[in-house]
Amino acid sequence: MELEKAYEPQRFESRWAQWWVETGIFHADPKAPGPRFSLAVPPPNVTGSLHIGHMLEHSVIDAAIRWRRMSGDNTLFLPGVDHAGIATQLLVERSLAAEGVTREQLGRAEFEKRVWQWKDKYGHRITEQMKRIGDSCDWSRERFTLSPELSRAVLEAFVRLYERGLIYRGTYMVNWCPTCHTALSDLEVKHEDTQGTLWHIRYPLKDGSRHLVVATTRPETMLGDTALAVNPSDDRYRDLTGKTAVLPLMNREIPVIFDELADPKFGTGVVKLTPAHDPNDLEAGKRHKLPHIKVISENGRMTDAAGPYAGLDRFVARRQIIGDLEKLELIEKIEPYALAISKCDRCGTVVEPLVSTQWFVKTKPLAAKVLEAVHSGRIVFEPENWNKTFFNWMENIRDWCISRQLWWGHRIPAWHCKDCQEITVAREAPSKCSHCGSARVEQDPDVLDTWFSSGLWPFSTLGWPDDTEDLRTYYPTSLLITGYDILFFWAARMMMLGLELMGDVPFRQVHLHTLVRDPYRQKMSKTKGNVVDPLDINEKFGTDAVRLALMMAAAPGTDITYSEDRLAAARQFANKMWNAARLILMNMEASGIAPSLPEAGTAETLEDRWIFSRLNRTAESVNRALAQHRYHEVGELLWQFFWHDFCDWYLEIKKLRLAPGSGLTNDWRNLLGVFSAYLRMQHPIMPFITEELWHRFGQTQSIALAAYPQPGATDAAAEHEMALMQEMITAARKLRADHGLDKKLVLEGVLFCRNGATNVELSVIEKLATVKLDIRTGAAPELQGAVRSTPEFDLVLHLPEVDLDVQRGRLTKEIEQLEKLIADKDRQLSNEKFLSGAPAQVVESLRSKRAEYVAQLEKSRTAFSSLQ
RNA sequence: GGGCGCGUAGCUCAGUUGGUUAGAGCACCUCGUUUACACCGAGGGGGUCCGGGGUUCGAGUCCCUGCGCGCCCACCA
DSSP: OOOOSSOOGGGTHHHHHHHHHHHTTTOOOTTSOSOEEEEEOOOOBTTOOOOHHHHHHHHHHHHHHHHHHHTTOEEEEEOEEBOOHHHHHHHHHHHHHHHTOOHHHHOHHHHHHHHHHHHHHHTTHHHHHHHHTTOOOOGGGOEETTSHHHHHHHHHHHHHHHHTTOEEEEEEEEEEETTTTEEEOGGGEEEEEEEEEEEEEEEEBTTSSOEEEEEESOGGGGGGOOEEEEOTTOGGGGGGTTOEEEETTTTEEEEEEEOTTSOTTSTTSEEEEOTTTOHHHHHHHHHHTOOOOOOBOTTSBBOGGGGGGTTSBHHHHHHHHHHHHHHTTOEEEEEEEEEEEEEETTTOOBOEEEEEEEEEEOHHHHHHHHHHHHHTTSSEEESGGGHHHHHHHHHTOOOEEOEESOSSSOBOOEEEETTTOOEEEOSSOOSSOTTTOOSOEEEOOOEEOHHHHHTTHHHHTTTTTSOOHHHHHHOSEEEEEEEGGGIIIIIIHHHHHHHHHTSSOSEEEEEEEOOEEOTTSOBOOTTTTOOOOHHHHHHHHOHHHHHHHHHHHOOTTSOEEOOHHHHHHHHHHHHHHHHHHHHHHHHHHHHTOOSOOOOOOOOOSHHHHHHHHHHHHHHHHHHHHHHTTOHHHHHHHHHIIIIIIIIIIIIHHHHHHOOTTOOSOHHHHHHHHHHHHHHHHHTTTSHHHHHHHHHHTTOOSOGGGSOOOOOOOOOHHHHHHHHHHHHHHHHHHHHHHHTTOOTTSOEEEEEEEOGGGGGSOHHHHHHHHTEEEEEEESOOSOOOSEEEEETTEEEEEEOSSOOHHHHHHHHHHHHHHHHHHHHHHHHHHTOHHHHHHSOHHHHHHHHHHHHHHHHHHHHHHHHHHHTO
16 A cells, blocks of 8 residues: 655545544543653643744653653653633633623623633634644543632632631732723733833922922822922931921922932932822832822823812823823923833723732742742752743742632632621632621622642642642642743642642743744734734644644744744655655565564664664753753754664665565665654654654554663664765766766766775665776775775775866865965974864874874875876 | 853854863755655855953863843842
8 A cells, every 4th residue: 555645645644543543542541650740731821822942842842841751751642721711701702892791791791601601612723623633632631720620729729828827918019001991910910111201290399499309200199199208318408407398280289308219310319209109209108207199090191189170081182181280380400211111911992000909929938839840859940041040030029919800710708798898718608707707798790810730730730639649649749831032920830829828839840942933033013913823833733743843843942933934844744754655565565575564583684784873862862951951952953863874874875785575685674664663763853754654654552552662772883884874875976967967877987995895885885876886995006087085994986087177176176275284283283282272182183183184185186196 | 239140153053060173943055856854865054152351281061240131139219
């Protein structure tokens, strides 16, 4: 049964994807033998769809898992999805908006019902896509952060942390998004450098003696000013003790106070204090017991306290205030000013700092445990250059605001008493207040930050808080593979919560992969319209080719720039695999062998000794690169081995040996043994084509369950002999190409060999280079005609017509190169410091290298003069 | 204001601990379709490794510095 002529992945990929799921071969068994290797997938948004970043991430994760599984580990690849609180809620709200409905109009219960409907509708898309791209997950263990089981884990985690004093409720200044209408954690706020404006505003003193000039970037907040401050060491303002200023526009009297907050070097050295709208001012306000006047509300509009500006959007109010101040001639100066503006990560709205009562996680004690775990090596970053960034963040961590004023998420398990105002935190809804016994208790309306539940992922997915066999077997997980963009959001939180609640690290190793950018190095985003749908390119190039291309591009350090050229190259590689298999199968049929992959026999020929050596060397490098998460190296090693060793040389030589009707000869066994090993080695990167070919060669079990090739003995002598033979063949081809001779014309000549070079197999050289050679030992007595020389042999071809100009050109270039190299070596070898300082080995190799060049130079010169 | 990273062939990038003539893929040039693959084969051209110092017998690789670019963190007006 012959293979189709070309690699057409569409013909078989979805079939294998389905087969892998249906046969359940990736089902994890805690009782199975072998070292345990477990990994929980970074849960994608339940309503999301696969993007190119996922494609890279899943290629890498799946390769890691498949490699460990084939290496004999008891593996668990746990899949699942995240409810993605704010993202999903916004999505559904947007769809409601299209119907002309707001969530408030629907009410909480009805809205939640709508989101669940949405989840049911789109929630399977991403997991179906994961199956389609070949993720070798245990689908029986699929998890969802908002499922009843995981919700129980969230509840338990919250209560335990609360009981340990690690969760508290308090009133602080938080980041507030007026559009999403919720508090945000610090991480959900993006700082964007912007060219803003600094307005210098005059605040008259009450006594009319003078005015103070205050600089601000946010004039609208002045309506809430409750003081002006100057630095106590600032000589310019010593006389202001006890003075009062009049707040323009509001005509409110505000005191002038002395506080270190005011920097004498900034502007005029006078700063306005708005405790309700600025974190620094809030602190200063506390120190001086200043009143808070909230002039901006949760929806971004001015409050009643803003007097004539009440009800205006905060930015509209700003413009009006500037206009009004100008009319009053209270603007002293307007200058451009560079500042970082804070925006909501989700919707891009400018975040408003507001004082608000929220729930927080006390992070310092948790971070201490994490720092200890990383410092002691219980968690290892790979690549390790993230250590410093990570430590810096962990060491300066601030408390984590975990309450969100949303409706989609885990409801906070706290009940407020309407009588005594106290809070009861409990695992189940209490019938009465635990403080006063009142039955008038009501659950806190807020939900938890979506990252709170994701932070429990490595153990909540394994059955925690119950003591399950899965949890005992697979926790801590072995490896976390994720993008560096969610290092703090997710990885750091898992570490904190895992160490606190499980008493052990959530994973032993963290591999941070790179991000995929568009061809112009821009981040891919839907709004920019530069996203690439991986399903489209999988269809076009083949999923295996996309996996290979992405992994080969993903060298740690820099982000990947997306390029179709790479994908096309990878597809061509897959096509090469396909056609090599086709060649082998065709010849098997001719030799009377049924498709099969027998064990390799013993190496008898040079090419067998050589390919075994190369295979073992490649297996060694590939296993090491996989262990170090150097996936681009894995791809490159396998590419080189397969295309340039196996196809270009090994198969070409074997083609000369295989005879029709021969049956299963030793040549065949060796060829098939190497091919089988290659398929298995390539499988973690390219699961589909390898599975397809595996079966085309008569296998019935999945290749995913076959053994991963382990390194074996190498054969330096065989590699040297093979290299020599390749040089001889190449030399002949070069001579032919130099003279523009027909490929079919058999050229006659003499091969002069020295030393060990004599036992080359002449017939192989003759066939692969289309030559007819006499072979002699020793150096050529004279070098006439078309010659190519190396230290170990001289090849002289009798050409029908030697183009002397071509020969001279080639030789002149060679001679120049050699002279330069020799001069280079001479310079070093005449350097006393080098001779005394460098290791003997280095000096020796330099000497012998020089001797080789000199010998070769002699040859070239002789050949050149023989042309005269 | 801190921190990280990048600058190597026309393009996209490799280049673990400093040590043969710095590599790959794509693109380019020449030749080649009789038996796996034109998604191919054979051969070839192409690089002052961003600039400047330094350490060293020896630097693409280590140190300092300048230029250019990117990212992350950060409550100063």
